[in-house]
Amino acid sequence: MIHELPKLPYSIDALEPHLSKKTFEFHYGKHHQAYVTNLNNLIVGSKFENATLETIIREGDGGIFNNGAQVWNHTFYFFQFSSEPLLMPSGPLAKAIDASFGSLPEFKEQFNKACATLFGSGWVWLAKNPQGKLEIIQESNAGNPLRQGLVPLLTCDVWEHAYYLDQQNRKPDYIQAFWNVLDWKIIEGRF
Template sequence: MIEKNYTLPDLPYAYDALEPVISKEIMTLHHDKHHKGYVDKANELLQKLADARKSGGKVDIGSTAKKLSFNIDGHRLHTLFWTNLTPVSEKKEPSHELLSAIEAEFGDLEQFKPEFTEAATTIEGSGWATLAVDPETGRLIISQVGNHNLAHTLGPILLVSDMWEHAFYLDYKSDKKTYASKFWDIVNWQEVSVRFDAARKLK
C-alpha cells in the first residue's frame, strides 16, 4: 500500500478575492500559516507513528491520537471552508432542491441565516458552525463544532463557518457578530448545493 501524506490545497480564488469581507492579510495568514500548520503537523504525527511501528519504539498513543485527530479535522474543516466561500461579485443562490430543504426545516432562507449566525457567535471558545445532513432522518441540522472535533458532526457537512479568532480578528477585532453576519455575502451556494446533492445520494 502506498503511504500518502496530506497536502495543502490551493485556494480556489486569489488571496484578496474575498475583500472587503475578509482581507488579503487574513487569507494569507489563515491559509499559508494556520491551515498549512495542521497539514504539516498531521503528516509529522503519521510519520512518528510509522517510525515507531517499524522500530518497535514507544509512543504515547493517547496523546498522539488526540493531536492527530485535531490536526486532520482542522485540515478537513479548512478545506471545506475555502470552497464554500466565493467572491462577493460571484455570490450564488441555493439550488431549488437545497432551498426546498431549508424551507422545510427552517421556514425559509431568511429564517435559517440568523439561526446559523447565532450558533456561530455563541460557540464557547474556538470552533465552527456547521450545517449538515443527518444520515438517519435526512434533516438539515445546525451544529457547533468545538475546536476541530468532527466526531460531534452528525453527517455530511454542507456549510462551515470558521469562528476561530485567527479567521477574523485582524479585520473585526472582537466583533465576531459583524464577521458572522457578513459571512453570508461570500457564501458559495453553488458549492453548498453540490454537497447537498451528494449527501442525498448517500441515503
C-alpha cells in the first residue's frame, strides 16, 4: 500500500490570519509530506507493507509506528479545520462535553492547559473512551489514543513546527488561534 499526502479540503491560505500560508507550506507541505515519504520507505518488505495507518498505529513500533502515527495524526489535525468553522458544538457532543467537563468553557480551559503544559513535542487529544465519556489525553511525540482503545475526536499539534513560524515561542497564542479555525461540525461527525 502506498500512502499519499491527502489533498486539503481548503487552500493553504484559507485559515489566515490564524494559521498562516507560510506555516502550512512547511507544516503540511514539508513536515507532513516527509512523514508520508518516510513511512512508504520503511514499510517496504515489512509486515506493514499493506497495512492501514490504524493497524500501524495499533501494532507498529519504532520508525514505522512513529511515521505512520504522524501521517495519521497530521491528516486528522488538518482535516478538522475550516475557513468558515462552526465555532460551538451542539447536540449530543455538546451534552457529552458538559457531562465530562461541566461546560464548553471549562473543557477549553482544561484542553488549553494540557496543550500549554505538555513537555516537549506531542499532541493533545479529545477522545471518547469505551464508556462514552470524553477525556483529554496528552501524548508525547507521535502518540495516539487509538493505541489505548479510545476514539479520537479532535487534536492540537503542539510540536513547535505547528506554530513557531507564526507565534515563535508564544504557544498560548497558537492555542487561542487553533480555536478560531476548529470546525465543531467536523468534530460532531467524528463523535
